[in-house]
Amino acid sequence: MKQYNYKKLPYEQIEKIIVGDEDAMVALVRHYTPYIKRLSCGNQDTEDKIIARLMGAVLRFKMDYEPKPR
Secondary structure: OOOOOOOOOOHHHHHHHHHOOHHHHHHHHHHHHHHHHHHHOOOHHHHHHHHHHHHHHHHHOOOOOOOOOO
16 A cells, blocks of 8 residues: 655644634635646636635634633
């Protein structure tokens, strides 16, 4: 079985994304851009739809605890 070694987003950044931090959301999209481009086969319209669905899914995600105060 082939092993993949993908870089993971830090937990603190995931917390920021969930609460709606714009810079963190941009970093999320940038992180997944190579995968999105491959999935969309170079079709810009499909790429935009995937990004929109990713952002929508992240914003609907709810955490069961309060984030750590900064």
